[in-house]
Amino acid sequence: MRFVDEFRNAETARALSAKIAALCEPGREYKFMEVCGGHTHTIYKHGLEDYLPENVTLVHGPGCPVCVIPMGRIDDAIHIARRPEVLMTSFGDMMRVPGSGGNFFDSNAEGTSIRMVYSPLDSLKIARQNPDRQVVFMAIGFETTAPSTAMTVLRAAKEGLENFSVFCNHIMIIPAIKAILDSPDLRLDGFIGPGHVSTVIGCRPYEFIARDYGKPLVVAGFEPLDILQSIYMLLLQLREGRAEVENQYARVVPWDGNPTALRAIGEVMELRPYFEWRGLGFISHSALRMRQRYAAFDAELLFETPGVRVADPKACQCGEVLKGVLKPWECKVFGTACTPETPIGTCMVSPEGACAAYYNFGRFTRTRVREASVT
Amino acid sequence: MCLGIPGEVIEILADRPDLARVDVSGVKRAINIGLLAEEGVEPGDWVLIHVGFALSKIDEAEAKAAMEFLEGIGKAYEDEIAALRESRII
Numbered sequence: 001m002r003f004v005d006e007f008r009n010a011e012t013a014r015a016l017s018a019k020i021a022a023l024c025e026p027g028r029e030y031k032f033m034e035v036c037g038g039h040t041h042t043i044y045k046h047g048l049e050d051y052l053p054e055n056v057t058l059v060h061g062p063g064c065p066v067c068v069i070p071m072g073r074i075d076d077a078i079h080i081a082r083r084p085e086v087l088m089t090s091f092g093d094m095m096r097v098p099g100s101g102g103n104f105f106d107s108n109a110e111g112t113s114i115r116m117v118y119s120p121l122d123s124l125k126i127a128r129q130n131p132d133r134q135v136v137f138m139a140i141g142f143e144t145t146a147p148s149t150a151m152t153v154l155r156a157a158k159e160g161l162e163n164f165s166v167f168c169n170h171i172m173i174i175p176a177i178k179a180i181l182d183s184p185d186l187r188l189d190g191f192i193g194p195g196h197v198s199t200v201i202g203c204r205p206y207e208f209i210a211r212d213y214g215k216p217l218v219v220a221g222f223e224p225l226d227i228l229q230s231i232y233m234l235l236l237q238l239r240e241g242r243a244e245v246e247n248q249y250a251r252v253v254p255w256d257g258n259p260t261a262l263r264a265i266g267e268v269m270e271l272r273p274y275f276e277w278r279g280l281g282f283i284s285h286s287a288l289r290m291r292q293r294y295a296a297f298d299a300e301l302l303f304e305t306p307g308v309r310v311a312d313p314k315a316c317q318c319g320e321v322l323k324g325v326l327k328p329w330e331c332k333v334f335g336t337a338c339t340p341e342t343p344i345g346t347c348m349v350s351p352e353g354a355c356a357a358y359y360n361f362g363r364f365t366r367t368r369v370r371e372a373s374v375t
Numbered sequence: 376m377c378l379g380i381p382g383e384v385i386e387i388l389a390d391r392p393d394l395a396r397v398d399v400s401g402v403k404r405a406i407n408i409g410l411l412a413e414e415g416v417e418p419g420d421w422v423l424i425h426v427g428f429a430l431s432k433i434d435e436a437e438a439k440a441a442m443e444f445l446e447g448i449g450k451a452y453e454d455e456i457a458a459l460r461e462s463r464i465i
Binding site: 065092116118140144196236254259 | 378406419428462
């Protein structure tokens with residue numbers, strides 16, 4: 001049994017908890033999705049569900065880029081890395097994501113060079129230092145990291161580098177939210193909107209959720225009080241019969257986002273007609289690829305990729321977890337065959353994945369035990 | 376990768392005005408500030424950094440609060456700082 005750390009301002013949290021309880025109508029069930037994996041991490045780390053009344057449930061969304069990358073893309077990356085001239089780079093989070101024949105560490109044991117980098121700019125430097133190698137950056141992430149990749153490509157073009165390219169896997173949060181709203185599996189009452197993605201895209205892109213689906217969304221910060229405050233704001237909207245986009249994280253997120261970042265993405269990348277998401281399947285216009293004018297930096301054009309769709313292992317229920325249909329502990333292999341050391345599914349790999357967050361900080365309160373025993 | 380980490384700008388690089396040296400929990404590294412070109416960045420400013428790029432300016436109080444929160448989350452933040460420590464973009 002692990003205990004969750006008591007966080008700063010726990011006193012304020014308890015006061016907020018009472019205000020939240022007062023807003024809930026007895027007998028009504030409230031389901032809110034926190035879209036972002038960073039929020040999931042905070043919720044489990046600080047046991048925030050214990051500050052909520054029993055009829056408020058938090059559903060974990062697909063906002064963990066490592067978790068939604070399909071196996072086939074890992075296989076494609078390894079396929080590119082197997083070319084003798086290629087030196088592949090990616091973020092550390094990617095190294096243990098399983099492909100159909102193993103992860104990047106396994107691949108390196110068989111002779112590939114896949115290196116961890118902190119920033120795409122580190123890849124660029126590796127390319128400058130290794131003119132005899134083709135340095136490929138495996139780019140992943142939502143709109144938070146896409147501007148960095150775009151700016152790096154612009155820099156590479158300016159320097160005239162000929163041995164640097166990007167294997168682009170950038171995805172976008174809005175189509176994923178829309179896919180969830182259109183999914184028949186799930187009835188949600190509102191969304192806790194992602195913080196850092198919104199620093200780039202701003203709050204306007206969420207307006208359709210309020211307008212067309214009649215659901216409130218509150219962009220939230222990452223601290224425990226931010227999340228509780230956002231839940232309070234969602235409940236207040238429901239109580240007052242409103243459905244609006246509100247910004248709880250205005251101290252960091254401008255309403256219009258970061259126009260320079262959006263311009264950089266638009267200059268270098270364009271929408272893909274469709275892209276596969278683990279758990280959510282193919283979603284149209286949900287990901288980015290390199291524009292034709294930056295074809296010289298597009299690893300998918302420079303190198304052949306098998307592009308084979310690989311089904312997830314049968315035992316793995318990441319798909320249901322990513323859609324919020326299953327809680328992590330309801331998955332058949334959770335904590336037994338699938339652990340952070342030997343993950344079967346991606347949700348167990350990233351610290352922002354719902355399963356890893358629950359495994360690391362998870363605690364079985366009476367509520368959770370009861371929920372688990374019902375299923 | 377998804378963590379935004381606060382850093383204090385120490386100096387703008389004379390030969391590369393799109394780069395700045397920042398101090399993140401005592402780790403001093405170069406990052407790119409091109410995404411804040413419109414607002415402008417000066418030594419003493421606090422920025423939120425994602426994968427080597429400053430994505431937004433924040434005030435010092437927010438930086439301190441964010442830092443305290445990140446130090447509390449443990450391993451994910453330690454991994455991020457370890458990765459930053461290895462970063463050499465110039």
